[in-house]
Amino acid sequence: MTLVEVVIAMALFTMVSAGIYSAGLATLRLTQTNRLMAEAHTIAKQGIEAVVAAGYNPVRGGYVPPITNIVDTATHQVTIVRTTGVILHAANGSVITTPPGTMDGYAEIHVQASFAVPGSDRTAQTTLSTVLMKDPVVAP
Amino acid sequence: MNHSLPKTGRSAFTLVEVMTAMAIGTVVIAAAIHIHLWVGRIARGCEEKGWTQSRALVSSSKLLSVVHQAALIVAIDETDGNWVRLAYPGGAEALLAYTNSPTPNTGALVYIPDDGGAATWLVREGILNYSKNTGSVLPVFARVFNTTNPAHNAIQIQYMVIKPTSGDDPAENQREALNMSLTACLRNYVDPTP
Numbered sequence: 001m002t003l004v005e006v007v008i009a010m011a012l013f014t015m016v017s018a019g020i021y022s023a024g025l026a027t028l029r030l031t032q033t034n035r036l037m038a039e040a041h042t043i044a045k046q047g048i049e050a051v052v053a054a055g056y057n058p059v060r061g062g063y064v065p066p067i068t069n070i071v072d073t074a075t076h077q078v079t080i081v082r083t084t085g086v087i088l089h090a091a092n093g094s095v096i097t098t099p100p101g102t103m104d105g106y107a108e109i110h111v112q113a114s115f116a117v118p119g120s121d122r123t124a125q126t127t128l129s130t131v132l133m134k135d136p137v138v139a140p
Numbered sequence: 141m142n143h144s145l146p147k148t149g150r151s152a153f154t155l156v157e158v159m160t161a162m163a164i165g166t167v168v169i170a171a172a173i174h175i176h177l178w179v180g181r182i183a184r185g186c187e188e189k190g191w192t193q194s195r196a197l198v199s200s201s202k203l204l205s206v207v208h209q210a211a212l213i214v215a216i217d218e219t220d221g222n223w224v225r226l227a228y229p230g231g232a233e234a235l236l237a238y239t240n241s242p243t244p245n246t247g248a249l250v251y252i253p254d255d256g257g258a259a260t261w262l263v264r265e266g267i268l269n270y271s272k273n274t275g276s277v278l279p280v281f282a283r284v285f286n287t288t289n290p291a292h293n294a295i296q297i298q299y300m301v302i303k304p305t306s307g308d309d310p311a312e313n314q315r316e317a318l319n320m321s322l323t324a325c326l327r328n329y330v331d332p333t334p
Binding site for chain 1: 164168171172175178179182185186189190192193196197200204284291293294318319320321322323324325326
């Protein structure tokens, strides 16, 4: 076996090893992103539930669930930010900017949770939506 | 007089060649073993994270289903936050509890109806108290506060999901855990005040 053959064999082995190594890193990063996405989905779901628990009237009056920053530097070192968007509608479905004086109408709620994907410059986000309207009047 | 060895027609590797070959072989084998161990570690990590994600989805889905159907929060463990008692339309009550007994490192969530029915394990293992990096442990079940007043129609549920085989080191558990922070709204809530 000549020196050239040895060098070529080592170069091939190095390339294959580097490929396996980087594939492993990418897989690990992907699973970490999946875990963070599951947590972000939970945070968004929490926002939706908070709005549903509050009901239509407080939302009509401007209530939004507080923004939650999950900062846990000892564990995942990632901040998940939640934002809530409210779109008010009149009873006929048209979008309005000022809250209606009465309980007529409904509100679209869009809760978004986002985070910076570790090891990249991408931002991942998940959005959940629901519609809130006046509670039905229950006959006594 | 000629003292040189008789030529046999066979050639051999020199000591330098053998040493070089052994050094190269050692490096290649060490690299191959390292890659083998690395891939195994990655595979285990992926398997554990997959397990925690699956368990997180199942647990949150079951918890939300149980709480959504409730009509009233009868009582809640204000001290440790390990249980909440819920009432359902029709008057039936049930206890929703977190327990880390008998194995402290792999807790469970259980649903115990008051009507004598069998207890249902929502999740049998892999649940732990949500512990922040300051070391403080958060309650699993807690009241939700809208501004300063407690909301009577929603509860806060927080826990970590971690595969029990990941080891008993709390710091390791926290690194590998999937943190769950849920709010569950009682869809059948009825204001008990007349």
